[in-house]
Amino acid sequence: MLALTSVVGATMAAVMVVRGDITMAILLPAISIGYGLAVTLSASRSDVAAQLSGYEEDERRRLINLRATAATGDVLVAALVCGIAYKLVHDELGGPFSMLSALGGITYVIASVACTRAGNTSL
Structure with missing residues (x-):
């Protein structure tokens, strides 16, 4: 760190x-x-x-990291959706909010497929 x-x-x-x-x-x-x-x-x-600091010595800390990462992702997705809605209300097509949302969605699909194919939940 x-x-x-x-x-x-x-x-x-x-x-x-x-x-x-x-x-x-x-x-x-x-x-x-x-x-x-x-x-x-x-x-x-x-x-x-x-x-x-990234020191995950046991399963408990790895689970905490997983949950914190998921919560962070949820907040960022909510912010992106609000940003798209704001831009659409102001007669714009979303700009960077749309691109970042698409990137997030594509990443989620690819990670889901990779984890499903690998038979585990880690990349």
Whole structure:
């Protein structure tokens, strides 16, 4: 987790420097790396931090991750549907909301087929 947040932080810093925003070039990586550091250091003492760090040592944590991922997907799908509805009310065809919804639907179908064919529930 710390390595990932460090890479993301460095990338954000580089983008902000190119854009000429030095304040954000300092602030964004500090937030990203700080998050990674906090989660990594507290993972041994906190179930939540261990979960956020990606450390799934047992079936319980894997199930929590699966449920949290499903809940996140549900919220994102609801947001996309609301975005499409908003755009349609304003006489537009949905734009990026339609494309992201289609991508989500296609991904769901492909994952369902792959999991069914493999005879398990993991990719």
